[in-house]
Amino acid sequence: MRAVRVPLAAAVAVALAAVATGCTEKTDAAKGTDEHVVKVTASDDACEVSKKEFPAGHVVLDVENTGSKVTEVYVLYPDDRIVTERENIGPGTRQKVNAEVKSGSYQIACKPGMVGDGIRQQVKATGGGKAAARDPKLDAAVAAYRKYAQEQADETLPLAKKFADAVKAGDLDAAKKAYAPSRIGWERTEPVAESFGDIDPKVDLREDGLEDGQDLEKDWTGWHRLERSLWQDKKITARDKELAGLLIKDLEDWQDKVNEAEITPTSMANGAKELLDEVATGKVTGEEERYSHTDLVDFKANVEGAEKSYTLLKPVAAKNEPKLATELDRQFAALDKLLDQYREDKKSYDFESYDKVGKAERKELSDAVNALAEPLSKLAAAVVAK
Known part of the structure; x- marks a missing residue:
């Protein structure tokens, strides 16, 4: 989990936890033809895009960071869920990001310094006829990955409950022992988790990821908040026990939504x-x-x-x-x-x-x-x- 999480974006990866269905691997976009390429010029105070409308389907973001700060670039749904992202784009560097998008409205956001809500541009993917055929091997890969992501969520919950139960019981040693195993399934599939609203910052935010105006004790929740109590404070408080229960509630929300993820x-x-x-x-x-x-x-x-x-x-x-x-x-x-x-x-x-x-x-x-x-x-x- 990176240090800065964006409340509006509700996560930050997949590089994507993704969108859309049905784009053939045999597409002009694979060769980077202009119709499917959106050039994004990110500076310290601007986010310029070469076009604000482009065909739905396979899209290539050609990102150049002309600023002095490390930046990250997102494609976001209107409700700020993440379509795709690319972090750690250094000053003076260029990267290409492939994505699949359905027709509709989106935002492209550049985040100089990888903080805040970003500088945003409204864009639209147009068209949306019948999806082109895709290699059956890719369909099989998507189906297998969806099953894998669900398995990881299902296996995480019992481990997380063991951790939460130890916290609720005030058993410091048992909670410490259960902490790291409870995170494995989440860490394996975090890009999928990042596509669901604010689940990711609720459960996996680090202390320095809080936004200006957020309160450390009130607004910081999840694994790392409890980690600090166990190892740094070396005590379990009533608030920690409350947070342990909230962690399970948020992880159950993640577990319920994994099968709804749009995976490409x-x-x-x-x-x-x-x-x-x-x-x-x-x-x-x-x-x-x-x-x-x-x-x-x-x-x-x-x-x-x-x-x-x-x-x-x-x-x-x-x-x-x-x-x-x-x-x-x-x-x-x-x-x-x-x-x-x-x-x-x-x-x-x-x-x-x-x-x-x-x-x-x-x-x-x-x-x-x-x-x-x-x-x-x-x-x-x-x-x-x-």
Whole structure:
């Protein structure tokens, strides 16, 4: 979970937790033809788009950051749910983001410094006739991923309830032990969770993600609020017990909505990249689990979620871009091997406390994440390529 969450956007990834249905992988957009490309120029005080209307279906955002601050760019529904996003676009850099959108109204938002509600432009996707046929392998990938996301939510609830029950009982040691396991399923599929209103900031907001005007004690809820009580304050208060119950309520809301998520091949691919971004900006730095130092558990779960999306999309990606698939196989294997050095066995989620991981080892982890993130950013284009 990145440090800054946007209440209106109600989340922030998938790179997407996505939209729409039915776009053939054999589309002009895969080659980046002008009709389907929206150029986004993001600066420190502006968000310019090359067009405010474009055909529904496959869309490519060609994003250039001309400002002095790191930025992120979103496509949002009118109610601020996320269609797609891309974080950590550095000054002077350019990135392309593939997405699938239905006809309708949207907003493109640039967030210089990755804070606030962003500078927004109203845009519209037009058309909307019968959806073009899609490779049956991609339909199978979407169906399998939907099942996977639901399984992760279903498996999370009992673990989260074990954690919440320990908090309610005032059992500090038991709550600490149950904390990290309760987050694994969430971390594997967080881009999907981010597409549902404000569930993500309710359950996974970090302390520095609060907006101006929000009260630390009143408005901060979820796992990390309880994490601070358990490890930093070393006590469980009446408010903590109340928050434990609220956490379960919010997670049950997530569990109920997972099957409603609009999932596409590009949203799966963008979501995989977002999970790696989460690792790079939160886990490797130690910011995510700053009190418990259980960052490596989240790290592994994020990588597993990204690898699941890739594995499901691989039959098409490997056909369209065989060299890319070979590179992704190699980089996932290398990162998995590196992470395994920090746990006793591959079946265990008992990872080393991250505060005991030295600077050189953290850099090694960071380098492995970056080595994977670069080819992973090309996966969305690969699954829609001719």
